[in-house]
Structure formats: C-alpha cells, structure tokens
Amino acid sequence: MAELKIIGLLLLLLGGAVGGAAVMTWFERRVLGIWQDRLGPNRVGPFGIVLVAADMLKLLGKHDWVPPFADRPVFIFAPTAIVVAMLLGFAVVPYAPNVMVIDMNIGLLFFLGMTSIAVYSVLLGGLASHNKYSLLGGLRSAAQMVSYEVFMGLSLMGVVMLTGSFSLIDIVLAQEDLWFAVTQPLGLFVFVIAGLAESHRLPFDLPEAEHELTAGFHTEYGGMKFAMFMLGEYLGLILISCMITTLFLGGWQGPWLPPLVWFPIKTLAVILFFILLRAAIPRPRYDQLMSLGWKVMLPITLINLVVTGGVALWLSEGGF
Amino acid sequence: MNSAAPMNRTAQTEHVPEFITQNAVAQQAVADAVPTFWIAPKHLREAMTLLKPQYPLLHDLFAIDERLRKHRDGQPAADFTVVYHLMSFRLNSDVRLKVALQGDAPHCPSISDIWPVANWYEREAWDMFGVTFDGHPNLRRILLPPTWTGHALRKEHPARATEMDPYSIDQDKLEFEQEALRFVPEEWGMQRKSDDSEFMFLNLGPNHPSVHGVFRIALQLDGEVVVDAVPDIGYHHRGAEKMAERQSWHSFIPYTDRIDYLGGVMNNLAYVLAVEQMVGITVPPRAQMIRVMMAELFRIASHLVFYGTFAQDVGQMSPVFYMFADRERLFGIVEAVTGGRMHPAWFRIGGVAQDLPRGWDTMVREFIDSMPARLDDWDRMAMRNSILKRRTQGIGRYTLEEAIEWGVTGPGLRACGLDWDLRKARPYSGYEQFEFEVPTAEGGDCYDRAVVRIEEIRQSLRIIRQCVDNMPEGPYKSEHSLAIPPPKDRTMKDIETLINHFLSVSWGPVMPAGEGCFPIEATKGQNAYHVISDGGTMSYRTRIRTPSFPHLQMIPLMTRGLMVPDLIAIIASIDFVMADVDR
Numbered sequence: 001m002a003e004l005k006i007i008g009l010l011l012l013l014l015g016g017a018v019g020g021a022a023v024m025t026w027f028e029r030r031v032l033g034i035w036q037d038r039l040g041p042n043r044v045g046p047f048g049i050v051l052v053a054a055d056m057l058k059l060l061g062k063h064d065w066v067p068p069f070a071d072r073p074v075f076i077f078a079p080t081a082i083v084v085a086m087l088l089g090f091a092v093v094p095y096a097p098n099v100m101v102i103d104m105n106i107g108l109l110f111f112l113g114m115t116s117i118a119v120y121s122v123l124l125g126g127l128a129s130h131n132k133y134s135l136l137g138g139l140r141s142a143a144q145m146v147s148y149e150v151f152m153g154l155s156l157m158g159v160v161m162l163t164g165s166f167s168l169i170d171i172v173l174a175q176e177d178l179w180f181a182v183t184q185p186l187g188l189f190v191f192v193i194a195g196l197a198e199s200h201r202l203p204f205d206l207p208e209a210e211h212e213l214t215a216g217f218h219t220e221y222g223g224m225k226f227a228m229f230m231l232g233e234y235l236g237l238i239l240i241s242c243m244i245t246t247l248f249l250g251g252w253q254g255p256w257l258p259p260l261v262w263f264p265i266k267t268l269a270v271i272l273f274f275i276l277l278r279a280a281i282p283r284p285r286y287d288q289l290m291s292l293g294w295k296v297m298l299p300i301t302l303i304n305l306v307v308t309g310g311v312a313l314w315l316s317e318g319g320f
Numbered sequence: 321m322n323s324a325a326p327m328n329r330t331a332q333t334e335h336v337p338e339f340i341t342q343n344a345v346a347q348q349a350v351a352d353a354v355p356t357f358w359i360a361p362k363h364l365r366e367a368m369t370l371l372k373p374q375y376p377l378l379h380d381l382f383a384i385d386e387r388l389r390k391h392r393d394g395q396p397a398a399d400f401t402v403v404y405h406l407m408s409f410r411l412n413s414d415v416r417l418k419v420a421l422q423g424d425a426p427h428c429p430s431i432s433d434i435w436p437v438a439n440w441y442e443r444e445a446w447d448m449f450g451v452t453f454d455g456h457p458n459l460r461r462i463l464l465p466p467t468w469t470g471h472a473l474r475k476e477h478p479a480r481a482t483e484m485d486p487y488s489i490d491q492d493k494l495e496f497e498q499e500a501l502r503f504v505p506e507e508w509g510m511q512r513k514s515d516d517s518e519f520m521f522l523n524l525g526p527n528h529p530s531v532h533g534v535f536r537i538a539l540q541l542d543g544e545v546v547v548d549a550v551p552d553i554g555y556h557h558r559g560a561e562k563m564a565e566r567q568s569w570h571s572f573i574p575y576t577d578r579i580d581y582l583g584g585v586m587n588n589l590a591y592v593l594a595v596e597q598m599v600g601i602t603v604p605p606r607a608q609m610i611r612v613m614m615a616e617l618f619r620i621a622s623h624l625v626f627y628g629t630f631a632q633d634v635g636q637m638s639p640v641f642y643m644f645a646d647r648e649r650l651f652g653i654v655e656a657v658t659g660g661r662m663h664p665a666w667f668r669i670g671g672v673a674q675d676l677p678r679g680w681d682t683m684v685r686e687f688i689d690s691m692p693a694r695l696d697d698w699d700r701m702a703m704r705n706s707i708l709k710r711r712t713q714g715i716g717r718y719t720l721e722e723a724i725e726w727g728v729t730g731p732g733l734r735a736c737g738l739d740w741d742l743r744k745a746r747p748y749s750g751y752e753q754f755e756f757e758v759p760t761a762e763g764g765d766c767y768d769r770a771v772v773r774i775e776e777i778r779q780s781l782r783i784i785r786q787c788v789d790n791m792p793e794g795p796y797k798s799e800h801s802l803a804i805p806p807p808k809d810r811t812m813k814d815i816e817t818l819i820n821h822f823l824s825v826s827w828g829p830v831m832p833a834g835e836g837c838f839p840i841e842a843t844k845g846q847n848a849y850h851v852i853s854d855g856g857t858m859s860y861r862t863r864i865r866t867p868s869f870p871h872l873q874m875i876p877l878m879t880r881g882l883m884v885p886d887l888i889a890i891i892a893s894i895d896f897v898m899a900d901v902d903r
Binding site: 054284 | 355520523528529530536544631632635636637638641642644645647701707708710711792883885886888
C-alpha cells in the first residue's frame with residue numbers, strides 16, 4: 001500500500017509540476033499583459049487558457065531538427081538535463097506534513113545539487129550548438145552560475161544553523177512561531193537574487209539576453225527541445241518559489257486554512273513577485289552582474305552568516 | 321533659368337575665405353540663398369581646409385548627373401557635379417561648393433581625411449554615380465550589393481524593372497553571388513588575431529532583434545569586448561532618390577513618408593518646404609500652423625518609440641508597451657485629422673490636404689493634457705532606474721568636436737551641450753511665433769541623448785498647446801498657381817483656371833527650373849531635400865540628406881573597447897531607422 005501511495009504521489013507531482021509549468025507560461029503572459037496595459041493571450045478558451053494546449057500542439061508539430069554543425073548527442077542531452085534535474089528537485093519539497101516524496105536528512109543539499117546540475121544543461125546547450133551567440137550565452141551562464149551558486153548555498157546556512165538540520169521538514173517545523181523571513185532577512189534577500197540568477201530570468205537572463213544574443217544558449221533549438229528548455233526554466237521558477245516558501249515563509253503552516261492550501265498560496269505569491277521583477281527591472285551588464293555578486297552579495301552573505309552564528313551561539317548559552 | 325528663382329534671402333559671402341571667391345570658376349544663384357561657388361577640382365582640398373574652421377559641419381556631400389540637364393545658365397560645363405554643403409553654427413550660415421567633373425569615369429579629390437564623415441558620403445557618390453574619389457581609403461559600394469553593375473543614379477541607368485531584362489539566376493551566377501557574401505575579415509579592415517589572442521567575428525544582423533531594422537554590424541570580438549565594429553548598410557535601400565526622378569512633384573510626397581518612417585509628415589514638411597522655396601510659394605498662416613502641429617505630433621510619436629525601445633534594449637521589458645499605448649492615442653488624432661496613421665502623406669505643395677476636422681482641438685487637448693503626468697511616470701520607471709543608468713551613463717560618449725566632425729545633428733548633437741536647433745536658429749513654417757526651449761545635456765553619452773529626447777517631448781507638447789490656442793482662421797492651401805492640387809472653386813467659372821487645374825492634376829505642375837535645399841529639424845536630426853528642377857513635371861535630381869546616415873558611421877568610434885551589451889545600448893541611443901539611412 002505504501003508503494004502505491006508513493007507512486008500515486010509521484011504521478012500527481014509529475015503531472016502537477018509539468019502541468020503547473022505549462023500553465024505558468026500562460027499565467028505569466030496574462031499577468032504581464034494586465035500590468036503592461038494590454039490584453040495578453042485572451043482568445044483561445046476562457047481567459048485564453050487553452051492557449052497552453054495550442055502552444056504544446058504547435059511545438060509538438062515542429063520539425064525535430066538538429067543542426068548539422070552541432071554536436072549531436074550533447075545537443076540532444078542538454079535540454080533533458082534541466083528538466084530532469086528540476087523535477088528531481090521537487091522530490092524533497094514538503095507540501096504538507098505528510099505530502100512529500102522523500103524526507104531526506106540532507107534535503108536542502110539535494111536541492112542545491114539539483115539546481116547545480118541544471119547549469120550543465122545551459123552550458124552544454126550553448127557549447128554543443130556551435131553557434132557564436134550560443135557560445136557567448138554559454139560562457140555567460142557558466143560565469144553567472146558559478147558565482148551565484150556560491151552564495152546561494154551560503155545564504156541558506158543561516159537557516160540551517162537556526163534549525164540545526166538540513167531536513168526541510170525540520171526547517172518548516174522550526175518556523176512554527178516565527179518565519180525565517182523575519183529572522184533571516186538578508187538570507188532571504190540573497191537567496192531571492194541568487195534564485196533569479198539560477199533560473200536565468202529577466203533581469204538576470206544574461207545567458208539568453210535576446211536583445212544582445214538573439215536567444216543566447218538556445219538560439220539553435222526549436223520544437224520540443226526548445227520547449228524542454230522553457231519547461232525547465234518554468235519548473236525552476238516554481239521550484240525556487242517552493243523553496244522560498246519552505247525555507248523562509250513557514251512552508252505549509254498558517255492559520256484557518258489547511259496546509260495544502262497555504263503552500264500553493266504562498267508559492268503563487270512568490271511567483272507573482274518574480275514575474276513583477278521581470279516586468280520592471282532592466283538587465284545589468286554581464287560584468288556588472290559579476291561585480292554585484294562578488295562585491296555585494298558575497299559580503300552580505302558572510303556577514304549574515306557570522307551574525308547568525310554569533311546569535312545562535314549566544315542563545316544556546318542561554319542568553320543573559 | 322536660375323535667375324528666375326525667387327530670392328527671399330541674399331547670399332551672405334563675407335565669411336567665405338578669399339581663396340574661394342578668387343579661385344571660383346563661377347558663383348551660382350540658388351533659391352536657398354546659400355552662397356554657391358563652382359571651384360576647380362585642384363583647388364578643392366585647399367578650399368575645404370580653409371573653410372573647415374568657420375564651417376565645421378559637412379552637412380551634405382552628393383553628386384549630380386548633369387548630362388541631360390538643359391537649364392544650366394551660368395554654370396560651368398560638367399558631366400557630373402559633386403556638391404559640398406557646409407554649415408556654420410557660430411555664423412548661422414551655410415556655404416556650398418560645387419566641383420564640375422568631366423567624362424564618363426570622373427575623378428575628384430577625396431576629402432575624407434579632412435572630414436571623417438565624408439568617407440561614407442564619397443562611397444555613396446561612387447556607388448550611385450561612379451565618381452572616383454582619389455585618396456579615399458576604402459572606395460567600395462555602400463548601398464548597393466558589391467556585385468551590382470552600373471551606377472544607379474546615373475541617368476542612363478534604368479529606373480524601373482520593366483526597362484531591364486527579366487531577372488534570372490543560373491548556377492554560375494548563384495555561386496558568384498554566394499562567393500561575394502563570404503566574410504573576409506581583412507576586407508573589412510580587421511585582423512584575425514593579435515599577439516596573444518585569436519579574435520571571434522560575430523555577424524550582428526541584418527536580422528537581429530536590436531538593430532532596429534535591417535542593419536548589419538561585423539564585430540571583431542575579444543571575449544565579449546568589441547575590438548572593432550564595422551557597420552554595413554544598404555539592406556533597406558529602395559532608391560528613393562531615383563524614384564523622385566520618375567514621379568511628379570506631387571506624387572513623390574508619399575515616398576517621403578517612408579524615408580524616416582517614424583517621422584510621418586515630418587518628411588513631407590522637409591520636401592514641400594524645399595519645393596515651395598524653389599518656386600516661391602508662400603503658405604497661408606493656418607496651413608503653416610497645422611503643419612507645425614502635425615510635425616510636432618510626429619516628433620512625439622518618434623521619440624516615444626525611441627524611449628520605449630531604448631529601455632527595452634537595456635533589458636527593461638515594460639516601458640515599450642506604455643509608450644506604444646501613448647503613441648496609439650496619438651495616432652488616433654493623426655487618423656482623425658489625416659485619415660492615415662504612420663504614413664499620412666498629408667502635406668501638399670502649397671499647404672495641406674484638407675482643413676482640420678470638427679472637434680480636432682478637443683482630441684489634441686485631451687492628449688496634451690494627459691501626457692505630462694504620464695511622462696513623469698515613465699521617468700520614474702525608466703530614466704531614474706539605477707540599472708538603466710549604470711548601463712547607459714558614460715557609455716557611447718563623444719565630445720562636441722567629434723560630434724560635429726562626424727556630422728551628428730539633432731538630439732545627438734544637443735546632448736553634447738550645443739543648443740543648435742534649426743527651429744530656433746532658422747525658424748521655418750512659423751516656428752518663430754512659438755515659445756519653447758532647446759533642451760541640451762553635457763555628457764554626450766547614451767543616457768544624455770535619451771534625456772534630451774524626453775525633454776523634447778515636453779517642449780513639443782508646449783508647441784502643440786500653443787498651436788491649439790492660437791490656430792488662425794483662413795485657407796489651408798496657397799492660391800499660388802503651382803500649389804497642387806490647385807484650388808477648384810473657380811474652375812467652372814473661367815477657362816484659364818480650368819486649364820491650369822486640368823494640367824496640374826493630369827500631368828502635375830510644371831515647376832520652373834531652379835535649385836535649392838531646405839534643412840529642417842526632423843525627429844532624428846537635420847533632414848534636407850536638395851531639389852533641382854529642369855523645368856519639368858518631374859524633379860531632375862532630388863537629394864535626400866538624412867540625419868541617420870552619418871550617425872551610423874560613428875558606431876565604430878563609439879563602441880571600440882566596450883562590450884556587446886554596450887553596443888546594443890549605443891545603437892538604441894542613436895535612434896535611427898534604416899529607411900532613413902538607406903533611403
């Protein structure tokens with residue numbers, strides 16, 4: 001019976017995550033449209049939501065083409081890596097007290113590992129295309145990801161210290177009285193920025209940067225392989241939002257409503273925030289992004305770490 | 321019969337160096353009263369060197385095929401003429417030199433080492449007329465493909481496809497054309513490697529999201545740093561100047577709309593003013609003010625597109641939608657007044673096409689009342705954004721001297737601190753009646769160019785408000801017999817009016833022989849039509865001086881040593897449209 005439950009949950013999650021990412025493509029365009037004084041997709045079905053299906057049909061119908069000059073196996077492998085890594089990341093997210101695939105005692109590390117694997121996808125996609133724009137995109141992504149990975153991990157260490165565990169369930173339970181968003185504001189700030197950089201969305205979409213590199217690392221991709229990149233990107237967005245909810249916004253916890261309602265509400269709010277950022281902020285230059293990372297973000301993270309460590313130590317000694 | 325051309329101003333020659341007045345073969349009277357000297361090719365370079373301190377802007381350089389021109393009284397014999405139009409900001413006056421060239425393969429000394437901006441202009445004259453400029457470093461075709469045969473603006477070159485054999489391409493020709501497309505860095509003046517690195521060559525365009533049309537830049541990159549950038553233009557060339565020689569004076573107006581396609585009637589204005597000046601048509605005050613109002617509306621429309629795309633090109637997603645929504649409301653007014661939107665072709669020689677519709681003032685008032693608050697919002701959203709500032713401040717900077725040297729006009733020049741605006745300096749079409757300021761900035765970088773344009777939107781709103789408040793009553797078209805289409809109210813009463821109307825409408829008006837140029841402050845800089853009539857129903861030569869052409873030539877100077885994203889910001893800040901460059 002337990003196996004059946006796990007399989008059912010897996011299927012539900014798979015469908016939920018992929019379906020959610022697909023709906024997100026519509027949702028984002030629609031929300032952006034409203035914010036930008038225009039309509040957005042509103043023609044197919046109620047509020048234009050059937051556009052998701054139309055988009056999928058279109059992408060499925062496209063010629064599955066690999067450029068003759070590309071490195072074929074890597075070119076095909078690259079888009080799958082991001083989707084697989086992101087989907088695996090969902091395995092450790094605690095949606096409600098008993099609704100999660102696996103409660104690992106290193107859940108947080110597993111999540112960080114999965115997002116790191118997703119970087120390869122962008123990097124390999126850019127290199128395998130043998131296109132100069134893709135190459136530049138790949139180069140940028142390598143530099144961007146390497147520097148932002150560093151303090152993405154570090155920014156979460158404050159949370160880990162306060163909880164005393166890498167298990168995501170423990171982290172959620174530790175926020176019963178007070179969200180880590182309150183005690184770890186710097187950590188949250190850095191994690192949001194790093195999460196943006198990881199999901200390479202505007203304003204940190206430098207590997208893609210359509211105004212500069214046409215489409216950056218996925219210039220040569222089309223059809224379903226392109227769709228996989230997009231799917232991976234939206235899965236990443238949802239995953240990062242889930243993690244922010246879990247790590248800083250008290251996870252499933254909340255008054256009156258059941259946990260399975262609170263979690264999506266919080267996640268959706270975070271997603272909306274990310275979309276708003278995309279609508280509002282211009283893209284910094286590549287070297288400016290790097291210097292922001294190393295000269296501003298890293299010091300903030302380290303200060304946060306030292307202060308948190310000190311306070312934790314002080315509290316464990318019993319305070320005054 | 322140039323002497324017949326009306327002279328509203330007399331030629332000011334006191335600042336022209338003696339060397340020129342003494343060595344001039346002839347002095348020509350021109351409708352625009354610019355002192356025009358014919359000079360021998362051997363004296364050209366010395367004359368230019370002497371003129372440059374006083375007249376620092378090489379406003380235009382172009383050629384004329386004189387071989388079929390009948391009315392050349394007093395002008396030296398020439399098969400081809402090269403014309404140099406210089407402008408002085410300090411004296412607020414112009415001078416024009418003409419060089420008469422003989423033979424089928426004429427030669428002329430190059431001045432590209434005296435004025436860097438002459439480089440492209442001379443290439444264009446070579447491309448279009450086959451004039452060889454001796455001493456030019458890189459005399460290649462610029463607008464037409466390298467495999468083109470003949471020189472398109474020569475009179476013997478066919479203007480229509482029906483005059484040519486049907487086009488066909490066989491295997492040999494195909495291979496030849498494809499080979500001509502091969503990118504050889506050395507031909508573009510680039511090295512393949514330096515001592516310590518091998519360069520990457522990136523072909524940006526002609527299809528690229530941020531080059532604003534079909535524009536190609538060959539980039540020599542070291543990492544993401546631009547070592548050199550060589551612009552390649554001509555992909556949008558439609559032969560507008562050639563078409564002018566095959567259209568009646570009246571039916572060319574719609575073609576002008578499509579030169580700076582964001583400028584709409586602003587292009588009409590430059591053209592009709594040049595023709596009116598040539599034949600001496602005075603436009604009634606109401607028509608003048610209608611023209612100013614519509615032109616300023618289009619200045620706003622063009623600057624709004626600039627504003628939106630500028631923010632978009634540094635990666636800000638939303639502003640362009642707000643600006644296009646504003647532009648859409650503006651086009652609502654344009655549509656109500658003219659019936660057209662982007663290309664109304666609404667000005668006429670002698671006035672405008674119709675009177676303003678009932679209720680126009682309410683529409684215009686609504687728009688200008690709502691805009692200032694919205695502009696403030698856009699400022700908060702875009703111009704004060706710190707990332708946008710960091711992306712554009714100090715990027716693509718040039719000094720005032722460089723700007724003048726390279727023929728920069730319009731907001732790009734004013735961003736360097738010079739308050740030169742033809743609407744103030746040489747008021748035309750009644751601009752002297754309006755109160756407005758000429759915004760300037762000091763830095764000459766991408767950000768300053770944007771600041772100047774945005775302030776210009778506010779000033780244009782001011783001008784439009786004064787138009788609405790003070791619109792005079794009266795006719796909207798001149799009674800002059802060459803105004804087209806001519807007034808019809810008396811055609812059924814006397815036979816001369818009927819004949820004149822019939823001929824003017826069926827053939828088009830016969831403009832008396834003459835020549836003249838009329839620079840105006842267009843949306844992107846100084847736009848000027850140099851029109852030459854040989855006493856026919858069609859222009860003998862129409863030269864279109866567009867602001868964007870010299871601006872693009874500056875890209876290498878502005879970009880070297882910066883990064884690819886900076887190049888995109890620079891391109892956005894120049895505010896060009898390729899139709900305006902290639903014509």
